[in-house]
Amino acid sequence: MTQQPPPGPGFGPPPPQYAPAPPQYAPAPPQYAPAPPPQAPAPSPYAPAQPYAQAPPQQSAAAGPDFLAVDKRNAVVVDASGVAFETSGLTVEFRWPEIRSVHYRASPDGKALMVAVVHMDGRFYECVVEARPRTRLQEWFPQLAWVLGHYRPMG
Secondary structure: OOOOOOOHHHHHHHHHHOOOOOOOOOOOOOOOOOOOOOOOOOOOOOOOOOOOOOOOOOOOOOOOOOEEEEOOOOEEEEEEEEEEEEEEEEEEEEEEEHHHEEEEEEEEOOEEEEEEEOOOOOEEEEEEEEEOOOOOHHHHHHHHHHHHHOEEEEE
């Protein structure tokens, strides 16, 4: 068994002797440096803070209803992009074009929501989310039915 050399300092640009040469047909870089962008004025220490003014706008996939069921370990999300299961930190996402059908029901003891996704090639995936309190399960059923009906009206 051979020993492997210790890992290097990490990823980054190659050392100069190994850097690729620029292609011969590339235009020459400009002889001048572009002007630096104008700097914003420093905020006044007496001005009120605006933490949300600097945040970039979040992009959503598409406007539409969504469903979320979550417990300590598992979660089910249904939204415009498809269905996502999270089980003990592992996330699996299914996009609507690759989903043949989505099924759901209560667990045999009535304490959990069981959601299954049938993939186009016939593979079957499921996620079980505990409903605490137990009455939450009765809230999830109409919400999930409505959201699935919105995105998959034919099943």
